Amino acid sequence: MKLGYTLMTEQSGPRELVRYAQGAEAAGFDFEVSSDHYFPWLASQGHSPYAWSVLGAVAQVTERVELMTYVTCPTRRYHPAVVAQKAATMGVLSEGRFTLGLGSGENLNEHVVGAWPAVEVRQDMLVEAIAIISELLDGAILDFQGEHFQVHNARLWDLPDERVRIAAAVSGERGIDRFAPLVDDMVAVAPEATLVEAWDAARGGSTGRKIGQLPICWGPDEAEALALAHDQFRWSPHGWRVNAELPGPVAFAQATTTVRPEDVAEAIACGPDLERIVENVKAYADAGFTDLALLQVGDQRQEEFLEVAEAELLPRLREALGTDGGDA
Secondary structure (H helix, E strand, O other): OEEEEEEOOOOOOHHHHHHHHHHHHHHOOOEEEEOOOOOOOOOOOOOOOOHHHHHHHHHHHOOOOEEEEOOEOOOOOOOHHHHHHHHHHHHHHOOOOEEEEEOOOOHHHHHHHOOOOOHHHHHHHHHHHHHHHHHHHOOOOEEEEOOOOEEEEEOOOOOOOOOOEEEEEOOOHHHHHHHHHHOOEEEOOOOOHHHHHHHHHHHOOOOOOEEEEEEEEEOOOHHHHHHHHHHHHOOHHHOHHHHOOOOOHHHHHHHOOOOOHHHHHHHOEEEOOHHHHHHHHHHHHHHOOOEEEEEEOOOOOHHHHHHHHHHHHHHHHHHHHOOOOOOO
């Protein structure tokens, strides 16, 4: 299993994110993923820089780690033809280290450019977007007339030597049936073997990466770490179906008033106990995931966490998983 680090744009500024990315590579992480938001989930997180600028800078201060959007929505804030151009440019800048992770988006970020469509419409839009992006990344001169998007005489003039891989975020059978045949890799945030099995079945075999994400809140004091996780990450237990629909940080604050610290503690390993992190990572490995990005909650202890990851956590994880760095 490859072990990754999350560049959480909602909780850190752009210069800090670039510094953390460089530190994560030095610490021994195999890959790095970036969120792509217009708003933070909660106002206490306090940030939301433009992810693509950050990733371009990260590509220049790193040499080895793979990079990825986790995930970007190519249907509302961005036209898919423009996403294809951005992905190709990242492929060139990173010298082939970039994967384009796509999803149908959240109201939190996409409402800034207009009304938020129903989930069925969003998935229809994503199917069209993937078709456009795929053809452009293949080097086509493209004319496309769909129900949601039009493209006229588009071509990407700067393509990487190796085609950019595309991953799609899924949470259930409907998404898997629609997107698995169209992309290379799977993104999911629950360690469920049924997701992996359904994905492989839809693709006709075990192919591509299955890329998960695990929030943690490492810190030397458990109570302090739990308080931080509750302050900044209490939105996460609601799940995708709720989180995709709420329109902004105020709505997330209102929707999470009944989420208790003990609810967050059940979902997120908080404090200095590395063994609980190891056990949570193993759950993804046991479910068949090939890649897992750790997400350290809060900006406050990122550099301390990277030191601990290099000295203790990554060696423990690789021993427990029976892998060396970079093994899938």
